[in-house]
Amino acid sequence: MTQHSSAAAAAAVGAVGAVGxxxxxxxxxxxxxxxxxxxxxKGVDFELRAGEIHTLVxxxxxxxxxxxxxxxxxxxxxGGEVRYAGETVHFRRPADAQHVGISTIYQEVNLVPLLSxxxxxxxxxxxxxxxxxxxxxxxxxxxxLMAELGIDIDVTAELGRLGxxxxxxxxxARAMSVDSxxxxxxxxxxxxxxxxVETLFRVARGLRDRGVGLVFVSHRLDELWELCxxxxxxxxxxxxxxxxMSEMTRLDLVSKMLGxxxxxxxxxxxxxxxxxxxxxxxxxxxxxxxxxxNRLHGVDLTVRPGEVVGLAGLxxxxxxxxxxxVYGALKARSGEITVAGRKVRTGSVRGALASGVALLSEDRKxxxxxxxxxxxxxxxxxxxPRMSRAGVVSEARIDxxxxxxxxxxxxxxxxxxxxxxxxxxxxxxKVLIARWxxxxxxxxxxxxxxxxxxxxxxxxxxxxxxxxxxxxxxVVLISSEMDELVEGADRIVVLHDGHVQAELDSTDLSSxxxxxxxxxxxxxxxxxxxxAPNQAPTQTEGQHA
Amino acid sequence: MSxxxxxxxxxxxxxxxxxxxARFASLxxxxxxxxxxxxxxxxxxVSFDTFASQGNITGIAVQASFLAMLALGMxxxxxxxxxxxxxxxxxxxxxVLAAWGAQHGTLVAFVLPLAVCGAIGxxxxxxxxxxxxxxxxxxxxxxLFARGLLLLLSxxxxxxxxxxxxxxxxxxxxxxxxxxxxxxVLVVVxxxxxxxxxxxxxxxxxxxxIGGQEDAADLMGLPVVRTKVLxxxxxxxxxxxxxxxxxxxxxxxxxxxxxxxxxxxxxAVVLGGTLLTGGAGTVLGTLVGVLLLQVIKNVINQVGSLxxxxxxxxxxxxxxxxxxxxxxxxxxxRA
Numbered sequence: 001m002t003q004h005s006s007a008a009a010a011a012a013v014g015a016v017g018a019v020g021x022x023x024x025x026x027x028x029x030x031x032x033x034x035x036x037x038x039x040x041x042k043g044v045d046f047e048l049r050a051g052e053i054h055t056l057v058x059x060x061x062x063x064x065x066x067x068x069x070x071x072x073x074x075x076x077x078x079g080g081e082v083r084y085a086g087e088t089v090h091f092r093r094p095a096d097a098q099h100v101g102i103s104t105i106y107q108e109v110n111l112v113p114l115l116s117x118x119x120x121x122x123x124x125x126x127x128x129x130x131x132x133x134x135x136x137x138x139x140x141x142x143x144x145l146m147a148e149l150g151i152d153i154d155v156t157a158e159l160g161r162l163g164x165x166x167x168x169x170x171x172x173a174r175a176m177s178v179d180s181x182x183x184x185x186x187x188x189x190x191x192x193x194x195x196x197v198e199t200l201f202r203v204a205r206g207l208r209d210r211g212v213g214l215v216f217v218s219h220r221l222d223e224l225w226e227l228c229x230x231x232x233x234x235x236x237x238x239x240x241x242x243x244x245m246s247e248m249t250r251l252d253l254v255s256k257m258l259g260x261x262x263x264x265x266x267x268x269x270x271x272x273x274x275x276x277x278x279x280x281x282x283x284x285x286x287x288x289x290x291x292x293x294n295r296l297h298g299v300d301l302t303v304r305p306g307e308v309v310g311l312a313g314l315x316x317x318x319x320x321x322x323x324x325x326v327y328g329a330l331k332a333r334s335g336e337i338t339v340a341g342r343k344v345r346t347g348s349v350r351g352a353l354a355s356g357v358a359l360l361s362e363d364r365k366x367x368x369x370x371x372x373x374x375x376x377x378x379x380x381x382x383x384x385p386r387m388s389r390a391g392v393v394s395e396a397r398i399d400x401x402x403x404x405x406x407x408x409x410x411x412x413x414x415x416x417x418x419x420x421x422x423x424x425x426x427x428x429x430k431v432l433i434a435r436w437x438x439x440x441x442x443x444x445x446x447x448x449x450x451x452x453x454x455x456x457x458x459x460x461x462x463x464x465x466x467x468x469x470x471x472x473x474x475v476v477l478i479s480s481e482m483d484e485l486v487e488g489a490d491r492i493v494v495l496h497d498g499h500v501q502a503e504l505d506s507t508d509l510s511s512x513x514x515x516x517x518x519x520x521x522x523x524x525x526x527x528x529x530x531x532a533p534n535q536a537p538t539q540t541e542g543q544h545a
Numbered sequence: 546m547s548x549x550x551x552x553x554x555x556x557x558x559x560x561x562x563x564x565x566x567a568r569f570a571s572l573x574x575x576x577x578x579x580x581x582x583x584x585x586x587x588x589x590x591v592s593f594d595t596f597a598s599q600g601n602i603t604g605i606a607v608q609a610s611f612l613a614m615l616a617l618g619m620x621x622x623x624x625x626x627x628x629x630x631x632x633x634x635x636x637x638x639x640x641v642l643a644a645w646g647a648q649h650g651t652l653v654a655f656v657l658p659l660a661v662c663g664a665i666g667x668x669x670x671x672x673x674x675x676x677x678x679x680x681x682x683x684x685x686x687x688x689l690f691a692r693g694l695l696l697l698l699s700x701x702x703x704x705x706x707x708x709x710x711x712x713x714x715x716x717x718x719x720x721x722x723x724x725x726x727x728x729x730v731l732v733v734v735x736x737x738x739x740x741x742x743x744x745x746x747x748x749x750x751x752x753x754x755i756g757g758q759e760d761a762a763d764l765m766g767l768p769v770v771r772t773k774v775l776x777x778x779x780x781x782x783x784x785x786x787x788x789x790x791x792x793x794x795x796x797x798x799x800x801x802x803x804x805x806x807x808x809x810x811x812x813a814v815v816l817g818g819t820l821l822t823g824g825a826g827t828v829l830g831t832l833v834g835v836l837l838l839q840v841i842k843n844v845i846n847q848v849g850s851l852x853x854x855x856x857x858x859x860x861x862x863x864x865x866x867x868x869x870x871x872x873x874x875x876x877x878x879r880a
Contacts, residue, residue, distance in 0.1 A: 074764070095766030110764045112757035114824040115750075123754055124747060124767050132745040174765075 019085045019181065021051035025213040026071060026102070026182050031080035033066055035422065038414060040066040042237040043080060048182065048213040053204060055216045055224045055245070057257055058234035059456035064217060065424070067234065068186050071215070072104045073097035085181070103175035107187035107452055109167040111174070113160030118142035120159050121174045145173045150199055165196045172203060183207055184215040187452055189223060201227050219455060220481075221250060233257055258456060281305055282341060284474030285357075285443045287326060290335035295321040296498040298335070303443065303474040308465065310489030310506065311478045312514060318498040319478045320362055323445040326476075327359040328352040340442050353382075356442030360432055360449055362478075368432045371421035375413045376402045378420050378431050383438045405434035409464060426457020433464065444468065445476045450484065462488060482514050492517075577867050578816040578830065582837045585844065593847045601843070603726065607718075607794070609839035610728035611636075613832060614787035615810040616817075617739050618780030620831045623814050624743070625776050626756040626823030627680035630807050631669065631687030632784035635662050637803035638695045639788020644706035644798030645698070647714040654714045654792070658785045665691060666781025670774035684777075688807070695800055702800040708792065718794035728790050732832075735783070739828040748772060756823025812864050813838055818871070837863070 019025045026048040033041040041063045048054050058064045069075040070082065073091030081088050084100055091097045094104075111120045118139045119126075126133040127141060142155040151169050159167060168188055175183050185204070189197050204214055204227060216228055224231065225245055233240040233256050241256050287301040296318050303309045311319045324330040325346070326337055332346040345351040352359075361368055370378055380398045402416050409430045413423055420431055429449065436444065446465065450458040465488060469475050479485050485492055486509050494502040494517050502517050590597040615632045622629040639658040646653035669687050673680050696702060708714055720727045743749035751772040754762040763769050792798050816834035819826025841863065842856045 093766075094764050095768070098766040104764070106764070110758070110761040112754045112761055112824065114757040114820075115753055119750065119753075123750055123762075123765055126747055126750060132741065133747065133750065135745070 019050045019211075021211050022049050024048065024083070025050040025085055026215075027083040028067065028070065028077075029081050029083065031067070031070055031077045031082065033070060033075055033078050040237050041070070041077070044234065044237070044239050046232055046239065047242075048215055049230075050181065050213050051208055051211045052229040053208050053214040053216055053227055054230045054232065055218070055228040056232055056234065057217075057224070057253065058240075059257055059454050062234040062257075062454070063237040064234055064454075065186070066237075068104075068184055068215070068217070071097070071182075072102060072184060098178070101179065101181040102184065103178055103180040103182070104184045105168070105171045105175055105186065105188045109164065109171055111159055111167060111171055113158070115159060116156050117146075117153055117159055117162070117170050118155040120170055121145065121155075121177055123174075125178065141177075142173070145177055149173055149176070149203055165192045168192055169196065169199070172200060176203065176207070180207075180212060182213045182215070186217045187219065188216075189218055189220060197223070219453070219458065221253070221455075224253075225250075235259055254455070283338075284340055285326070285476070286336075286338040287322075288336050290322065290325055290337070291333040292318075292321055292325050292330050292498075293333050295330070296325060296332075299495070299498065299500055301326075301476070301493060301500075303476055305442075305472045305474050306469050307491070308469045308475040308477055308489045310485040310492040311476060311495060312485055312492050312517075313495035313501070317495040319495055320447055321498070322495065323359055323447055323476060323478065324361075326352065326443075327357055327445060329359070353439065356440070357445065358436035358439055358441035358443070359445040360429075360436060360447060362447040362451070368435075369420055369428050372419055374417045375406070375411065375420055375423070375431055376416035379405055379434045379438060382435050401438055402434075405438060409434050409437075410460060424454070424457070426453035426461070429453055429457070429461060430464075433461070437468070441473065443474045443476070445478075447478045448480065449477070450479065450481070486514055576818070576830075577870055578818065578833045578837050581863065581867065582833055582840065585837065585840055589840065589844045589847070593844070596844070596847060603729075605836070605839050605843050606729045607726050608842075609835050610726075610732045611787045611791050611794075612806065612809055612813065612839070613732045613835045614735065614783045614790065615806060616813040616831050616835050617735055617828060618783035619807075619810040620739070620814050620817070620819055620826060620828050621743070621752055621776045622680070622780050623811070623819050623821060624752050624756045624823050624826055625773055626759065627673065627773070627776070628684065628811070629669075629687075629777065629780045630681065630684040631665065631691055632780060632810055633803040633806035633808075634688045634691035634695065635665055635781050635784040635803075636788045636791075636806055637800065638662065638665075638691045638698075639785035640792040640795075640802060641695055641698055641706060641788075641798035641800060643714070643789040643792035644708055644796075647708040647712050647792070648706065651712065651714045654708075654712075655789060658789050658792075659782060662781045662785025662788070663778055666778040667774065669781070670777030673777060674770040674773035680777075699798070699800045705800070706798040708796040714793055715796055716793070718790045719796075728794065731790070736828050736832050743828060748775065752776060753824055756820075757825070809838060809860075812860065816864060816867050 024047050028044055028046045030043040030045060031041055032039070032043055044063065044067055046056075046067065056064045056067065066075065070077050073094045073096045076090070076092060082091065083089065084102070089096075089100065097104075112123070115123070118141075121142050122138050127137040128134055129137065139155050146153055146155060149169060149172065151166070151173075153162065153166055153169070159170060162170070172188070183204075188200060192200060201223075204216070208214055208229075216224075218224065228245045230242060231245050231248060231253065232242045233253070235257065240259075281304055283302045284305045285301065285303040287299060290296055290299040290301075299318065299322050301309065301311075301322065311322060313319045321330055325332045325335075328345075328347055328349040328351055330347075335346065337344045337346055337352075339352075339355040339357060342355060344355045344357070370381070373381075376398070379402050383398075383401065384393060399416070405411070406413070406416060411423075411430045411434065412427050420428055423431065433449070449465065450461050453461065462484065465475060465477065477485065477489055479488070486506055489506050492504045492506050492509070492514065493500055494504065494514075504514065504517055506514075595601055615636055619629055619632060639662050642658035642661055643654045646655075646657040665687055669680075669683050672678050672683050699705065716727070718726070718728050722730050743752065751762065751767045751769070754765070754767055755769055755772060759769065788803075791802065813834035814826070814831050815821055816837060817826065817830030817832070819830060838860055841859050842853075845851050845856050845859060846853065
């Protein structure tokens with residue numbers, strides 16, 4: 001059966017003629033797709049040309065992900081057609097799209113963690129000798145590919161032991177190793193560091209110059225102007241606009257995407273954070289001398305009720321480790337944690353939870369959401385013990401609670417019984433936030449709460465964080481986005497190598513000043529990057545360890 | 546974790562320590578059973594004169610060969626992240642069919658059981674891979690089905706089919722190659738092929754990828770359904786072939802065989818270092834696991850005063866020990 005489909009796919013390749021640069025290579029014409037009565041795509045026309053980088057933008061639920069899944073064969077459209085090099089194609093599964101030359105890099109790395117890097121690159125297309133996989137040739141070619149990408153990774157290492165950024169690079173290498181005519185990148189940069197983003201862009205431009213058509217999706221708007229040639233804007237499942245990137249202003253793009261007036265956007269600012277809301281009073285959270293083996297070397301942190309404290313630092317500086325240790329998920333070697341004046345036992349999640357600490361973790365896929373459970377059950381998960389009497393759960397109380405939070409957080413779902421798997425990233429994040437809020441925490445630790453969610457949902461989450469602080473919650477916010485920290489936090493604690501490097505008042509802070517603070521440590525080390533060329537790789541390794 | 550003393554000033558030391566730890570952990574994961582096996586064999590050789598005798602070792606090898614066949618198939622199934630509970634019954638069914646078939650010629654004795662067992666595997670595989678039903682339930686149904694079929698064939702065990710005297714079918718398990726019994730030779734050959742298939746073919750790569758991350762395997766365009774179906778067919782065929790061998794070995798179709806054997810096979814696979822969640826492992830590890838279980842049985846038999854029921858008690862304890870050790874050492878190793 002699969003053989004049959006690959007044969008069909010092979011035939012499709014044979015039928016496809018040469019596509020010149022500038023000609024459409026992948027198109028959708030009036031594509032529709034609905035899920036249980038919800039129209040995700042309402043007749044979308046999209047055209048990708050050979051030799052261009054085309055970005056798809058749109059808010060939460062605009063239909064970007066659905067369109068991409070139609071293009072890559074994950075979904076079959078209900079109506080309309082997909083054309084590849086001018087021919088109508090019917091992809092029934094991802095393999096079909098791949099066989100004709102469409103590669104995809106997903107936001108969440110979709111590789112096999114237990115297999116080696118080289119294995120992952122060549123899975124399904126391993127070089128052979130006498131009918132058997134030629135491991136040596138496979139490793140050699142993987143090494144060559146990595147060298148071409150300018151990445152220093154041991155190709156025989158288990159993929160799961162690498163950092164997320166490196167894993168994304170492996171996914172890219174995999175896409176490059178097939179002679180793709182189309183490369184679709186769905187938020188490839190959300191887990192990458194600056195240097196890795198540059199590598200990715202370099203490779204993407206190289207592919208474009210070879211005549212490959214690229215679709216690029218990113219929530220970091222700056223990247224779009226840096227990399228992309230054209231933009232297509234979707235809103236509510238409909239095509240809105242297509243234009244060369246160079247002719248579009250940032251304000252223009254945002255207003256078209258949100259369907260709001262340019263003036264309106266200008267007045268409200270780029271993020272949804274309001275003014276500062278610092279309150280006096282006893283600290284809600286005091287962390288002193290927190291040490292975790294190899295990771296943290298004495299971190300101090302104080303957060304008052306109603307205050308948002310930002311944790312800044314480069315990857316590997318110990319931001320996530322700090323909140324994990326406070327939450328008890330990482331074993332602290334020493335240090336003291338006090339919540340609302342009471343000492344908390346370190347290294348115990350139960351202890352942390354009981355004293356009112358909640359953590360929204362960075363990796364919502366692996367550490368939080370239960371995709372096959374309903375919105376209701378996902379929210380209720382953390383409060384089940386409180387919602388039950390003698391082990392019997394009070395359904396009515398849960399319904400009331402879920403209803404409150406769905407309204408308060410404006411969670412877009414067809415009903416509380418919809419599976420969380422079917423929601424957009426932004427709404428999944430809100431479900432998780434609701435779950436934690438239901439535990440009525442005193443201290444809320446948020447690790448990259450807006451990563452990988454759409455601009456619109458991002459704004460809502462930001463607004464929500466603000467609101468929570470206003471209501472007296474003590475919030476610790478980790479974000480790699482400068483704007484978010486500067487506008488969202490009242491104070492910013494800058495970490496470096498597991499130490500507190502600086503503490504900044506964000507009232508009059510600009511993004512560039514924060515950047516300077518983040519970079520400041522290097523100058524203090526009096527070791528400019530150019531004089532210590534061996535410094536950088538060591539650091540990268542540390543981050544992936 | 547915190548017991549390793551590291552100087553935070555030297556940046557490389559903790560990483561080296563971590564890498565060494567990881568290497569040691571994966572060594573235990575893969576070779577823990579081998580270490581225990583070597584210890585048990587060494588102690589047994591010293592304690593019992595009869596243990597290291599050629600006759601006893603050959604006996605262990607032959608008796609282990611039947612379980613080994615089942616465990617080989619189970620290794621692949623578990624590596625895809627599945628489980629096959631039907632193999633014990635399928636094994637017994639294969640034996641009875643072979644013994645019955647031997648009355649109609651050696652060819653029938655081979656073809657009939659393999660065809661029936663292969664068909665059971667195919668149906669199970671299709672339901673699991675295409676229908677997306679949990680392997681546990683599907684193969685539990687297979688277990689009941691095969692056992693029922695077997696009882697029907699043998700009039701609830703009242704009829705025992707005998708392999709005719711002088712039938713060349715007896716040669717399969719009773720013959721020897723250079724002094725080594727055929728079952729042992731076959732196991733060595735099958736495991737060598739199994740290792741090659743797992744690590745050097747795209748089917749094997751798919752098996753590991755599916756067990757490691759099924760969604761990713763699917764998105765990468767790997768033939769997930771075909772690979773799973775093939776794996777359950779192979780498992781049933783190997784179990785059936787184990788049955789054929791035991792019918793040849795005992796010259797009859799013994800209906801009470803194979804009860805709980807699927808669990809022994811699972812134990813052997815896990816002892817051998819294959820992750821029960823799939824995605825990693827070796828067939829060689831499984832072979833060591835099988836041998837370890839067999840040696841434990843043998844040793845307990847050598848201690849005259851011990852009841853044979855102790856075999857299970859000790860096997861269970863060792864299984865728990867090895868798994869706990871693996872877990873303790875790999876904890877925190879993977880996120």
